[in-house]
Amino acid sequence: MRAAVLTEFGQPLAVREVPDPSAGGGEVLVEVMAAGVLPYSAEVFGGARSYPLEPPVIPGVGAVARVLRTGPDATSLRAGDVVWCDPTVRSRDGGVLGDITLQGWSSRGEGGLLLSRHFHDGTWAEQAVVPTENAILLQRGAVGAAQAARWSGLGVPLITFGGLDAGDLRAGETVLVSGATGNFGSAAVAVALAMGAARVIAVGRNRSVLDGLVRRFGERVVTVALSGDPDADQRAMRAAADDPIDLVFDMLPPAVGAEVARSAAMTVREYGRVVLMGGVGMLGGDDLALPYPWLMRNSVTVRGQWMYRLDVVPRLLAMVRSGVLDLAGDDVTTFPLDDVAAAVAHAAAHGGPFERTVLVP
Template identity: 55%
Template structure:
């Protein structure tokens, strides 16, 4: 099979011919048709993100494809089925505390290295070996639409946070950092789940206005200034009532003060879910002990999403509650993988969707 290979950090990916994956029990081989390219892939490949990743590797976290072969334990999957490949692979020998990797992207601990070495290669290839439980049928689609279905990977991450915080129809949500890729998708998913209002925070006024144009008056744009008390007051005023839930997607460069500006706006018995990338050098964001205790505040971190979320998200799309056409799709053939990485970096934001098509080898874009 042909694949894009990262051999050293800081070097371009190279197109190589690798052995086809070999099927075993508990595994599925998928012909990869389309896979998303994240806007920060360029930083992963340069080494700037310091992701735990053994090289050489075929990168690429998840994607859309068709089943080529199944192991003897698969009871529903059929050859030819259209599927979403979930990159969040969990070890099977400790259900209470599984080790975890993102296939073709990173492993999270030394214990997860064995898992990373076995399910090593990701989706920037014509074929991929995936655990059976990480393959979810999406129903029949037009092959031309496979790239648009890669938006599932974008939508599922905030969906995991909204499920963790138990968003209920009619509630008011703050998406802190709403104009990034995952934050913008979080706005769309929250509205599909029945949120009455979504206060969307960002410094990017133009991107906020675009969210309002796309989703209507249930989105309340809150342009942040960096002054914590002023920003919190603006969030509260735009909510026009109690804030039930804060979903934080602030990026690595954000400060603890920016996190706290939204978090402290939540109502008594409210929930705060942290899914962003704020680094330790961004400053701590201590929340007042007495305020949390007396107001029954729930704070939790959430990484990715539960396995059952994939099928539920497919149903939201099939029901018309989420429109995949909201994303501006740009596709590249496998031979143009480095152009795809550069394009994704230059077009970061809530609408851009850069997709690599391993089923195509000519020029794309």
């Protein structure tokens, strides 16, 4: 089969013939129909993000695919089914504290790295092997190329759904999304509204993008354009909320300083929740340093969340199928596998709200 291969950090991906994969027990062999390209892919392949990815490797994080063969433990999937290949792979021998790898992308800790050496290759290929539990049914029977490409963008709202769910977002609550103008942050605005948030305070630096969120979603979205003055920005966020802020969801990128995240977090109400899911601090800089007395006296819950639990995936798919979360407005641009370099460059240049770059092997 043909695949895009990262042979060395800092080198262009090579599209070449590689051996066909084979699935064993507990695994599913799929034919990849469409695989998303994240906006920061070039940073990963160039080594700027220092991901624990071991070349040579076929990258790619998630895909829409058609089942070719299942292992003997599969009881409902069958050949021809169209599935979402979820990239968050969990060890099966660790209980509730199992290790995690993002197949073809990253991993957490020594156990995650060990797991990645088995589920090593991702989905930027004609075929892939995924754990049986990670092949989640989308549809039985044929799916058109355009629909597969649109569905392949599920990984972005899925991550934000995992974070909002971890924060126990409830219908009728007020949510503040810090970093709302990026690819993931804008998805968090859409998902929070789909989950029933009464109001979303969208916070970011890009005024035109913030205005676009209001045009897209209406009066349930209120925006705050950051000024660079942490105290003034915090006052503006509180004023925009009108009601107390129940949940602060942070999806700021690594280049942003901790003071921006701290200003947003400290707008949350007494007994409120803060979910940290962005990249603040990954490139160095100050720690978040939330004040101990403020946390204690206001009974604030702060939670870090990396990726999501497996059980949230079918719930998000149900939201998409029902139309509660609408993907029709996403701007999807597709590239054939041979144009993987162009796809990576396009994703880097088009990483704004609801922009999806997709490889179609």
